[in-house]
Amino acid sequence: MDHALHGLAANPSLPPDLVDRLILVADPDLADELADRADLTHDQATTLATRIESSAQHLARHGMLTAADVDPVTRPAAALALLGKGSGPAAWARLFAKDPDVSRRETLAGCPGLPRDVVETLAADPDSRVVAELAFGATPEVAAALATHPHAEVRRAVAANEATPPTVLAGLLAGKGIPPVQRCPVREREEAAFVPAPQCPRPNSDPPAGASCDGSRESATHGIQRAALHNPATPASAVAGFAEHPSEPLRRAVAARRGLPAAVYARLAVDPAPGVRADLAENPSIDDAVIEILAEDRGHDVRRCLAHNPRVPLDVLVRIVGRTRIGPTSLPRIAVASPTEVEELARSPLPTVRMLIARRRDLPAEIRDALATDPDAAVVMSVAAHPGLSEARLRAMVDRHGVRVMAGVAANPDATGQLLEELSRHRPPARKALREIARHPHATPRALLACLADEKARCTAAGHPALPAQALAELLDHDDLQVVEAAAAHPSLPAAVMAQLLHRT
Template sequence: MNHVLYGLAANPSLPSELVDRLIAVADADLGCDLAARTDLSRAQVVALAARGEEIAVRLAHEGRLTADDVDPVTQPYAALALLAEGAGRPEWARLLAAHPITEHREKLAACPTLPPDVMETLAADTDVRVVAEFALWTTPEEAARLAGHPHAEVRRAVAANEATPPAVLEMLITGEGLPPAQRCLVCDREQTPFVHHPHCPRPDCDLPPGAACDGSHQSTVHETQHMALLNPATPIDAAVRLADHPSMLLRSALAARPNLPPPVCEQLAEDPLPAVRADLAENPAIDDALIRALAADRGHDVQRRLAHNPNVPLDVLTHLAGVTRTGPALLPRIAAASPAEVAKLANSPNPGVRMLLAARRDLPAQIRDALAADPDAKVVKSIAPHPGLSETRLRAMVARHGIRVVTKVATNPDASSTLLEELTRHEPPVQKVFREVARHCNATAPALLACLADRQARPIAAGHPALPPPVITELLTDNDWQVVEAAAANPSLSPAVMAELMP
C-alpha cells in the first residue's frame, strides 16, 4: 500500500495533470479516495469510474455519473447505485429483478420508484431476504399486502417500514386480523423447538443470539413488535397495549415514544428496571409531577437522562446538576433558556449549574466574560472554547487554572498564534494540547514543530498548511503511515515534489 499516493489523492492542491496520472494507476482503494475530490472534470469522473465498479458505485451515489455512463450488464452494482438514487432506467430494474445473484435482487428491492411489474416480481421472489428488503421500503399498499405474508421475517420488515398504514401496524403488534405466520428464519434452518445459543460455535451460522422458535416464531414476533414500537407511524393506542409486556426491550421502546398517555407514563415510572425508567425520563411526554418524581430516582442513568429532557424545569435541573454527571453536551433546556433564565443561571451558587450554562456558545458578552473569570475550574473549562473571548481573558484562565483548562483554551477559535505557541511550551505539558494546537487554523510553524514531537499530534500536524514545505517533504518518509498520508495530503506540499512522487 503506497500511503504517499493515498495522501496525494486527497491533496486539494494536486494539479489536474497529476490527478490524471493517479487515475491511470488507481486500484479500488486509491480510486475511492480520488472519487472524494470535488475538482474532478467530467472526463476524469468517467475515466475514474472505468477503473473499477466499487469506484463507480461511489461516484453514482454522489450524483456524478449518469445512466449513459453505466452498463447494467457489466456494472450491475453501479446500475443499482443509480437506481437507488432515482437516476437509473426502468429497463435496468427489470433486468436486475431476474438476476440470478440474490444480493443484486436484494439491493434492487431497496430502490425507490420501481415500475409496478418489478415490484410484483420482487414481492414474489423465492428468497425471503429479497421480499423482506422490499417490504422494508415499499409503498403503503404493498406493505399492507405483505403484512399477511406467510414468512414472519417479511412481517418484521413491514413493521419497520414507516410507510406502513397505522391500522396494519396495529395488527402486527397485536396479531389480530392477520393469519398466523407459517415460517421464520429459525424454523427454516433448525428442527423446532430451538433456541440459538448466544455463543454459537458454528462459523457459518448467522442467526442472532437468542433466536428461538417453538412453532410460534416467538423471537421474530418479538422483533416485529419491537420494530412497530420504534415506528413513528404506529398508533399510540396500539403501542400502549405492550406496557405490561415481560420484555424490557419492548417496555423501553414504549417508554421513549412521544404522546404517551399520562396513566402509561405513571405505570412505566414504576417499572422495576432502571433502563425503562431512564428511557421514560428523557421523554418530553412526561408531565411536571412525574419529572419531579424521577428527579429523586437513583436508578442507573435515570437522573442523567432526565437532565436531557427538554421540558425539565430549571429548579429540577439545578438539583440534577449537583447529583449526576450530565456530560459535556449542551442540554436542551439550557439551550432553550430565555435571556432572563440565562442571567439567573449565571448567578447560580451551584458551579455545576454555571458549568452547564457555559456550554452555550451564544452567551451575551457580559455573562460570557463573567463565566470566564469564574473561580471554579470546571466552569472555566466549559466556557473556554466560547468565541469572542479576548486574549487577555484566555491567558488569565491559563494563569489561574493551569493544566485543568489549557486544552480547552487551545480549542478557542480566537486563540492567537502567539498564545498557541505558548500553550505548547506549558509546564507541565498537557498531551491533549498538542492535538488541539495541531488542528487549529491559527497555529504557526513553531507551534506545529512542537506538535510533531507528540506521537498522537504528529499525524494532525503533518497535514497543517502552515507547516514549512521542507518539513512536509521530510515527513513523507516517516515511519508512521498516518504521518506520511497527512504530509502527502498537505496543500502546502511543493508541486515539484508532488510530481516526483508520481508513479
Template structure:
C-alpha cells in the same frame, strides 16, 4: 498500501493534470481516496471507474456518474445506486429483479419508485430476504398486501415500514384479521423447538443470536412487535397494553413513544426495570410533574436521561447536576434558556450549574467573560472555547487554572497565534493541547514545529498548511506512515515534489 499516493490523492492542491496521472496508476486504496475528491470532474470519474470498478457505486451515489456512464451488466452496484437516486433506467430494474445474486435483488427491493411489474416480481422472490427488504421500504398498498405473507420475517419488515397503514400495524400486533404465519427463519431450517446459540459455529449461518421458534415463531413475533412499537404510524390504542408486558424490551419501546397517555407514562415511571424508566425519562412527551417525580430515581441513568430532557425544570436540573454525571454535551434545556434564565444560571452558587451554562457558545459577552473569570476550573474550562474571548482573558484563564484549561484554550477559534505558540511550550506540557494546536487554523510554523515532537500530534501537524514546505517534504520519509501520508496531503507540498511522487503510467 502506498501511503504517499493515498495522501496525494486527498491533497486539495493537487493540480488536475496530476489527478489524471494518479488515476492512471491508482490501486484500490488510492482510487478510494480519489473518488471522494470534491473537485473530481465527470470525465475523471469515468476514467477512475475504468481503472477501478469498485469506485463506481460511490461515484454514482454522489452524482458523479450518469445513466449513460453505466452498464448494469458490468457495474450492477452502480446501476442500483442510480436507481436508488431515481436516476436509473426502468429496464435496469427489470434486469436486476431476476439477477442470480440475492444481495442485488435485495438492494433493488429497497429502491423507491420501481415499476409495478418489478415490485410484483420482487414480492414473489424465492428468497425471503428480498421480500422482507421490499416490505420494509414499499408503499402502503404493497405493505398491506405483504402483511398477509406466510413468512413471519416479511411481517416483521412490514411492521417497521412507516408507510404501512395504521390498521394493518394494529393487526400485526394482535394477529386479528390476519392468517397465522407459517414459517420464520428458524423453523424454515430447524425443527422446533430450537434456539439459535449466540456463538454459532456454522460459518454459513445467518440466523440472529438468540433466534428461536417453539412453533409460534416467538423471536420473530417479538421483533415484529418491537418494530410496530417503534413505528410512529402504529395507533396508540394498539400499543398501550404493552405497559404490563413481561418483556422489558417491549416496555422500553413503549416508553419511548411520543404519544403516551399520561396514565401509561405514570405506570412506566414505576417500572421495575431502570432501562424502561430511563427511556421514559428522555421522552419529550412527559411533562414537568412527572419529571419532578422521577428526579429522585435511584438509578443514575434515569437521572441522566431526565437531565437531557428538553423541558426539565431548571431547578430540577440543578439538583440533578449535583448527583449525576451528565457528560460533556450541551444540555437541551440549557441551550434554550431565556436571557433571564441565563442570568440566573450565571449567578448560581453551584459550580456544576455554572459549568452547564458555560458550554453554550452564544452567550452575551458580559456573561461569557464572567464565566471565563470563574474561580472554579471546570467552569472556566467549559467556557474557554467560546468565540470572542480576548487574548487577555484567555491568558488570565491560563494563569489562574494552568494545565486544567490549557487544552480548552487551545481550541478557542479566536486564540491568537502568539498564545498558541506559548501553549505548546507550557510546563508541564499538555499533550491534548498539542493536538488541538496542530489542527488550529491560526497555528504558526513555530507552534506546529513544537507539535511534531508529540507522537499523536505529529501527523496532525504534518498536514497543516502553515507548516514550512521544506519540513513537509522532509516528513514524506517519516517512519510513521500516518505522518508521511498527512504530509503528502498537505496543500503546502510544492507542486514539483507532487509531480515527482506520482509515477508515470
C-alpha cells in the same frame, strides 16, 4: 496500502496529469479516494470506472457517471447505483428483477420509483431478503399486502415502514386479523428447535442474539412488535397496551414512544427495569408528575437521561446535576434557558450548574466574563472556548488554573498566534492543548512544529496550511503512516514532490 498515494488522491492541489497517473496505478481502495475528488473530469471518471469496476458504483452514486456511460450487464453495480438515485431506465429495473444474483435483486428492491410490474415481481421473490428490502420503503398499498407475508423478516420490515397504514400496524402489533408467521430467521438457521446456550445441546449453533425458536415464533413475533412500537405511525391506543408486557425490550419501546396517555407513563415510571425508566426519562411527552418520580430514581442512568430531556423543569435539573455526574456536555434545557434563567444559573452556588451554563456560546458579555474569573477550574474550562474573550482574560485563565484550562483556551477562536505558541511550549506538554492548537487557524509554524511531537496532534498538524514546507517534506518519511498520508494530502505540497511520490511506486 500506500498511504502516500492515498494522501495524494485526496490532495486538492494534485495537478490533472498526476490525477491521470494515479488512475493508472489505482487499486480499489485508491480508486474510491479518487472518485471523491471534486475536480475529477468526466473522462477521468469513465477511465477510472473502466479500470476498477467497484469504483463505477461509487462514481455513479456521486453523479460522475450517467446511464449513457453504463452497461448494466458488464457494470451491474454502477447500474444499480444509478437506479438507486432514480436515474436509471425502467428496462434496467426489469432486467435486475429477474437477476439470478439475490444480492442484486435485494439492492434493486431498495430503489425508489420502481415500475409497478417490477414491484410485483419483487414482492413475489422467493428470497425473503428481497421482499423485506422492498417492504421497508413500500407504498401503503404494497406494505399492506406484504403484512400477511409468511416470513417474519418481511413483516418486521412492514412494521418499521412509516407508510404502512395505521390499521395494518395495529394488526401486526396485536397479531389479529393476520395469519401466523410460518418462517423466521432462527428456524432457517437451525432445522431443529434449539435452546440458547449454555443449555443448547449443539454448542456450534449460532442463533441471533437473544433469539429462540420452539415452534411458537416468539422471538420473531417480538421483533415485529418492537418495530411497530417504534413506528410513529402505529396508533397510540395500540402501543399503550404493551406498557405491562413481560418483555423488557417491548416496554422500553413503549417508554420511548411519544404521545401516549399520562397513565401509561406513570405506570412505566415505576417499572422494575432501569432501562425502561431511563428510556422514559428522555421522553419529552412525560408530564411533571412523572418527571418528579424519575428525578428521585436511584438509577444513575435514569437521572442522567432525565437531565437530557428538553422538558425537565429548571429547578429539577439543578437538583439532578447536583447529585448526578452529567459530564461536560450541552443539555437541551440549558440551551433554551431564558436570559433571566441564564443569570440565575450563572450565580448558582453549585459549580456543576455554572459549568453547564458556561458551555453555551451565546452568553451575554458580562456573564461570559464573570464565568471566566470563576474560582472553579471546570467552570473556566467550559467557558474558555467562548468567542469574544480578550487575550488578557485568556492569559489570566492560564495563569490562574494552568494546564487544566489550556485545552479550552487553545480552542478559543480568538486565541492569537502568539498565545498559541506560548501554550505549545508549556512543560510538561499540555497534550490536549496541542491537539486544539494543531487545528486552530491562528496556529503559527512554531506552534505547529511543537504539535508534531504529540502522537495524536501530529496528523492534524501535518495538514495545517501554516506548517513549514521543510517540515512537510520530512513528514513524508515519518514512521507513522497516517502522518505520511496527511502530509501527502497537504495542498502546499510542491508538484515536483507529488511527482516523486508517484514515481517511487
